[in-house]
Amino acid sequence: MPGNKQCVAMLLAGGQGTRLGVLTKEVAKPAVPFGGKYRIIDFTLSNTINSDIDTIGVLTQYQPFELNQYIGNGQPWDFDRLEGGAFVLPPYQTAKSGEWYKGTANAIFQNINFLDRYSPQYVLILSGDHIYKMNYSKMLKEHISKGADCTIAVLNVPLEEASRFGIMSADKDGRIKEFEEKPKKPKSNKASMGIYIFTWAKLKEYLIKDEEDKTSSNDFGKNIIPNMLKDGQKMYTYDFSGYWKDVGTISSLWEANMDLLKPESGLNLYDRSWIIYARNAAEPPHYAGPDSHLFNSVVSEGGEINGEIYNSVISTGVIVEKGAKIYDSVIMPNSIIRAGTEVRHAIVGWGAEIMENCKIGENQLCATAGEWKIAVIGPRTQVLKGTIVAAGEMVGN
Amino acid sequence: MNNKMMAVLFASGNENKFNDLTIHRTTTSMPFGGRYRLIDFSLSSFVNSGVTRIGIITRNNYSSLMDHIRMGRDWDLNRKNSGIAVFPPFVLNTSKEVYKGKIEALYTILDFIEKAPEDYVIISNGNVAANIDFSKVLENHISSGADLTILCHKAQCVNSSKRVIVAKDESGTVTDMYSVEVPSSDYKMVSLSIYVVSKEIIMKWVEQAYARGLVDFETDILFKEVPQKKLNAYEIKDYAAIVDDVKTYYAESMRLLDISIREQLFGGERKIFTKVKDSVPTMYGEKALVKNSLIADGCTINGIVENSILFRNVKVAEGAIIKDCIIMEDGIVMDGSQLSYVITDKKVTVKENRELKGFSTYPIVVVKNKTV
Numbered sequence: 213m214p215g216n217k218q219c220v221a222m223l224l225a226g227g228q229g230t231r232l233g234v235l236t237k238e239v240a241k242p243a244v245p246f247g248g249k250y251r252i253i254d255f256t257l258s259n260t261i262n263s264d265i266d267t268i269g270v271l272t273q274y275q276p277f278e279l280n281q282y283i284g285n286g287q288p289w290d291f292d293r294l295e296g297g298a299f300v301l302p303p304y305q306t307a308k309s310g311e312w313y314k315g316t317a318n319a320i321f322q323n324i325n326f327l328d329r330y331s332p333q334y335v336l337i338l339s340g341d342h343i344y345k346m347n348y349s350k351m352l353k354e355h356i357s358k359g360a361d362c363t364i365a366v367l368n369v370p371l372e373e374a375s376r377f378g379i380m381s382a383d384k385d386g387r388i389k390e391f392e393e394k395p396k397k398p399k400s401n402k403a404s405m406g407i408y409i410f411t412w413a414k415l416k417e418y419l420i421k422d423e424e425d426k427t428s429s430n431d432f433g434k435n436i437i438p439n440m441l442k443d444g445q446k447m448y449t450y451d452f453s454g455y456w457k458d459v460g461t462i463s464s465l466w467e468a469n470m471d472l473l474k475p476e477s478g479l480n481l482y483d484r485s486w487i488i489y490a491r492n493a494a495e496p497p498h499y500a501g502p503d504s505h506l507f508n509s510v511v512s513e514g515g516e517i518n519g520e521i522y523n524s525v526i527s528t529g530v531i532v533e534k535g536a537k538i539y540d541s542v543i544m545p546n547s548i549i550r551a552g553t554e555v556r557h558a559i560v561g562w563g564a565e566i567m568e569n570c571k572i573g574e575n576q577l578c579a580t581a582g583e584w585k586i587a588v589i590g591p592r593t594q595v596l597k598g599t600i601v602a603a604g605e606m607v608g609n
Numbered sequence: 610m611n612n613k614m615m616a617v618l619f620a621s622g623n624e625n626k627f628n629d630l631t632i633h634r635t636t637t638s639m640p641f642g643g644r645y646r647l648i649d650f651s652l653s654s655f656v657n658s659g660v661t662r663i664g665i666i667t668r669n670n671y672s673s674l675m676d677h678i679r680m681g682r683d684w685d686l687n688r689k690n691s692g693i694a695v696f697p698p699f700v701l702n703t704s705k706e707v708y709k710g711k712i713e714a715l716y717t718i719l720d721f722i723e724k725a726p727e728d729y730v731i732i733s734n735g736n737v738a739a740n741i742d743f744s745k746v747l748e749n750h751i752s753s754g755a756d757l758t759i760l761c762h763k764a765q766c767v768n769s770s771k772r773v774i775v776a777k778d779e780s781g782t783v784t785d786m787y788s789v790e791v792p793s794s795d796y797k798m799v800s801l802s803i804y805v806v807s808k809e810i811i812m813k814w815v816e817q818a819y820a821r822g823l824v825d826f827e828t829d830i831l832f833k834e835v836p837q838k839k840l841n842a843y844e845i846k847d848y849a850a851i852v853d854d855v856k857t858y859y860a861e862s863m864r865l866l867d868i869s870i871r872e873q874l875f876g877g878e879r880k881i882f883t884k885v886k887d888s889v890p891t892m893y894g895e896k897a898l899v900k901n902s903l904i905a906d907g908c909t910i911n912g913i914v915e916n917s918i919l920f921r922n923v924k925v926a927e928g929a930i931i932k933d934c935i936i937m938e939d940g941i942v943m944d945g946s947q948l949s950y951v952i953t954d955k956k957v958t959v960k961e962n963r964e965l966k967g968f969s970t971y972p973i974v975v976v977k978n979k980t981v
Contacts, residue, residue, distance in 0.1 A: 248890035249906070287682070288885070473892075481889040482909075489887050494880035496871065497643035497905040497919070498891070506897055512890035513644070513906050516868070525890075 234590030234608030242340030267296030315430030377403035637735025
C-alpha cells in the first residue's frame with residue numbers, strides 16, 4: 213500500500229488552449245516549448261518538487277501523448293520515487309461509468325480513488341499553463357496554521373486589469389468574503405492564480421455534492437469555491453509576489469519569453485536554489501559562426517547560428533543560416549531559418565523550416581512596443597522561398 | 610539476452626602528461642567538447658551499439674569519475690541485469706599494490722567477464738573521443754575470422770606519447786605492429802587501443818600472460834600475435850581523437866569548431882549522452898561579440914569570444930577578450946581581461962585586466978579553483 217502523504221498535488225493539464233492556435237493543434241498547452249529548452253509544464257512540475265511535494269497527478273485529456281511521453285516516469289524532475297512520484301491521469305472507464313473530464317472539479321472527482329490511495333491531509337490544485345516560481349510549502353504552512361479549509365493563492369494586479377481575473381475580496385486576516393469571476397467592477401485587486409490548497413476531507417465532500425448537482429458545470433471557480441464560500445467554510449487568500457504569467461495567448465506567450473531577456477522582469481532562471489528542470493535533449497553546445505551576431509538573446513544547445521539574432525529566444529537545435537536576421541522573436545526547437553530570411557516579432561513553432569528570403573512578421577522597423585502583432589508559424593510547417601507572412605498572421609499545416 | 614558484446618574500459622592513462630588538468634581526475638573524466646567528459650563518448654558509443662554491460666577499471670583519482678557516472682542513468686545504463694560496474698584498484702584480496710598493467714588489471718576482473726552472458730568483449734582505453742558503431746565492428750570482426758580486431762584511424766603522431774602503428778593488408782589483416790615515440794607529421798594507421806575480441810580468447814590470453822608475469826597488453830600479447838596473423842584492423846574513418854597530453858587535448862578540441870567534424874561526432878541518430886545538469890540556456894548581452902565558438906548552456910556572455918570553447922556556466926564580462934581558449938565549467942573572466950591560447954580548468958576566476966597568452970602548441974593551463 214502506498215504510504216501516507218501529507219500533501220498530494222493535482223495538476224490540471226487537460227485544457228486544449230485554443231487561443232494558442234496552431235501551436236496547440238497537436239499538443240496540449242502545457243507541452244508547448246518555452247524559454248529555449250523548457251516546456252510550460254516544467255515550471256509547475258519543478259515548483260512542486262522544489263516545494264518537497266513528491267507525489268503529483270497530472271490530469272490530461274486533450275492530446276495526451278506528447279505530455280505522457282514527456283513526463284514519463286518523472287525522472288528529470290526527480291519524481292521517480294518508490295512511493296509516490298508523477299502519474300499521468302487520463303479519464304478512464306469504470307464498471308459503472310466512464311466519461312471525459314467535464315470540468316476542473318470533475319477531473320479531481322474522477323480521481324478520488326487515486327488521491328485516497330495516499331490518504332493525503334491536503335490537496336494542492338495547480339494548473340499547467342503558468343510561468344512562475346513559487347514555494348508551495350510556504351502556502352501549505354499558512355493553510356495549516358490558519359486551520360483553513362481552502363487557501364487560494366492571489367496576486368495583486370493593477371485594478372484596471374482586475375476584470376480579466378477571478379477577484380477575491382478578503383478581510384485583513386485574509387479570510388475571503390467574496391469571490392467574483394471576471395467582475396465588471398472589481399472590488400479588490402487580489403486576483404486568483406488558479407492555485408488552491410484544500411483540506412482533502414472537505415474538498416472530497418464538496419466534490420461528491422457537486423457531482424450530484426446535475427446543473428453544475430463542475431468547475432472550481434464557478435461551483436466549488438462559491439459553494440464553499442456560501443456555506444461559510446474557512447477560506448483564506450495567500451499573497452504571492454513575484455513573477456507570474458498566464459501564457460494562454462500568443463501575445464502573453466511571446467511576452468513571457470521576452471521577459472527572459474530582461475532581468476528587471478523578475479523572471480530569473482539563473483537562481484540555482486530553485487532550479488527549473490526539464491527533460492534534456494542530448495545535444496552538443498551551440499555553435500556561433502564567423503558571421504553570427506548575437507545581441508541580447510538567449511540561445512540553447514544544439515544550435516548552429518550563422519545569422520544575426522537580436523532580442524530573441526533561440527531554442528535547442530535551431531539552425532540559422534548566414535544572412536538570416538531574427539528580431540524580437542521566439543524560435544522553438546529544431547526549426548531552420550534559411551539564408552536571407554528576416555523574422556520579426558514572431559513565434560516560429562518547433563521543427564518549422566522557413567526557406568530563403570522570406571519576410572515573417574512586422575515589416576515596419578520602427579513599430580513601437582505593444583503596437584505590433586505577433587506572427588506565428590506553426591510546428592513542422594515549411595514556408596516556401598520568398599513568402600511574406602504579415603504581422604499577426606498565423607500560418608500552419 | 611541479445612546483447613552480444615560487453616565492454617571493459619580503462620579509465621586511467623597518461624595522467625602525467627596533462628600538466629595540471631589531471632591533478633583531480635582520471636584521463637577519461639577530462640572535460641571535452643564544451644559539455645562532455647571523454648568517457649561520455651565511450652559510454653554513448655557502447656549504449657548506442659546495444660552494449661549495456663560495462664566494467665570500468667580505475668586506478669587513481671576516480672572520485673570525479675564516480676560522481677560523473679553515478680548510477681549510469683544519464684546513459685540509460687541503470688539496468689537490472691547489466692549496467693556499469695566500477696572496479697577500483699585492489700579488487701582481489703591478494704592485491705598488494707595497484708595493478709601494473711592492463712594484463713594484471715584484466716586478470717583481476719576475469720570473474721566479471723566470465724560470468725557475463727555476452728560472447729564478445731570490447732576492451733577500450735578511456736582517452737578516445739569518437740562516435741563508434743560497435744555493431745558494425747563486430748560484424749567485421751566475425752567475418753574476418755580473426756582472434757582480435759583493433760580499431761585504428763589515420764593520424765599524425767603529433768607528440769611523444771607512445772602510439773601504436775598498425776600495418777595491414779587489403780583484407781584488413783594486421784601485418785605489423787610497433788610503437789613509436791618520435792613525433793612525425795606523416796599520416797599513419799594508428800591504433801585507438803580499442804579492441805573487439807571473443808570472451809574465450811581474451812580469457813585464455815590474459816590467464817596465460819598473467820601466469821608468465823607479463824604486464825603490457827600491447828607489447829606482451831598483441832605484438833607477439835602478429836606473426837601468427839590472427840589480428841584484424843578496422844579503420845574508423847570519422848573523427849576519432851586520442852587525447853593523451855595537453856597539446857593533443859587542445860588541438861583535438863579546436864577541431865570541433867569545424868562543422869564537418871561536429872557532424873561526424875554529434876550528427877545522426879547516435880547521440881552523445883552526458884550527465885544532466887539542468888543548466889539554463891546561454892544569455893548573450895548587448896556587448897557580446899562571439900565568432901566561431903562552441904558555447905554550452907548556462908553561460909552569460911557580454912564580452913568578445915573568438916575561436917573558443919566555453920563549457921557550462923561560464924561568465925564573460927563586458928570588456929573581456931577571449932581568443933583561441935578553452936574555458937571549462939563555472940569559469941569567470943572579468944572586465945578588461947585578455948586571454949589567448951589558455952585552458953582554464955573548472956571554477957577558475959580571471960580577475961579584471963589580467964593578460965594571459967599561450968601559444969597554439971603550448972597553451973597555458975590554469976589549475977582548477979584558482980584565481981588569476
